[in-house]
Amino acid sequence: MxxxxxxxxxxxxxxMRLFYETYFGATAxxxxxxxxxxxxxxxxTFPDNGPRLEIMQxxxxxxxxxxxxxxxxxxxxxAFSVGSENAVDELTExxxxxxxxxxxxxxxxxxGYYESVILDPEGNQLEITA
Numbered sequence: 001m002x003x004x005x006x007x008x009x010x011x012x013x014x015x016m017r018l019f020y021e022t023y024f025g026a027t028a029x030x031x032x033x034x035x036x037x038x039x040x041x042x043x044x045t046f047p048d049n050g051p052r053l054e055i056m057q058x059x060x061x062x063x064x065x066x067x068x069x070x071x072x073x074x075x076x077x078x079a080f081s082v083g084s085e086n087a088v089d090e091l092t093e094x095x096x097x098x099x100x101x102x103x104x105x106x107x108x109x110x111x112g113y114y115e116s117v118i119l120d121p122e123g124n125q126l127e128i129t130a
Contacts, residue, residue, distance in 0.1 A: 010055045079129050100119060
């Protein structure tokens, strides 16, 4: 058994697709559109063939109330392993230079991970791990 994919609702489908392609090497499938429902989505596949990420957009989906830094029930983050502590540091600095919020500076956690936390363009928490 394994996780095949995770899905998140997004406000700006194209901006989020470009973000994951640019920073994490994702490849998007052809855009799926259901005109009857106003639904559209992409499945993003990552280089090491782990779980895919489905980003979805549809009118009428309510936004949850969070600033990306406040904890709440439900999905709180997902993590991308970039292979080394140096890669964590470099990618974190790239996010900083490109104007993204660094919610947690690179550090070793109590459970042994080396990670940083950034917010994607829509405020979702992403852990960048070694």
